Amino acid sequence: MVEQTNLFEFLGLKNDPVFNLIEKLREGDKIQIDSFCIRNNGKLYEVESDEYHEGFPTKERCYTFVCANL
Template identity: 40%
Template sequence: MQNTNIFDFLGVETDLIYQKIAALKTGDVFQADNIIVRLEKYYEIESDYEHELFYNAMSCYQYLSDLLVKRGGNNGEQKTQESKSKALA
């Protein structure tokens, strides 16, 4: 079962994480909760345990969002938003 979050209703374009990913230019990098996100030829997500490539910002966002939710636990929407906020801090 897939988790639902507030951005499913408001639109992911309002999520700060999606905005950061969508604003990346070639060579740009940011880090969220020890996960490196960069744009070279493709969007990349890299951590100690994985290195994934994505063709577009939306796919990258969905994967990163799921990772952050898993790392933050599955205690509902509040926990999800707290995890995302902490990741960008």
């Protein structure tokens, strides 16, 4: 199975606009990226859409999930 790579894996996450939006979330903030509503509830980064409601302990894991499902 061939895995698709992300350009920002080479350039670094700090150059990725999706990661930058997630990184800027403060407790209680939420943003919309495509069909995902992403919220920082202070303990987890929550990702909600019509198909998903997932929680992630780090912004990196949240980012990985969102990018894999865009």
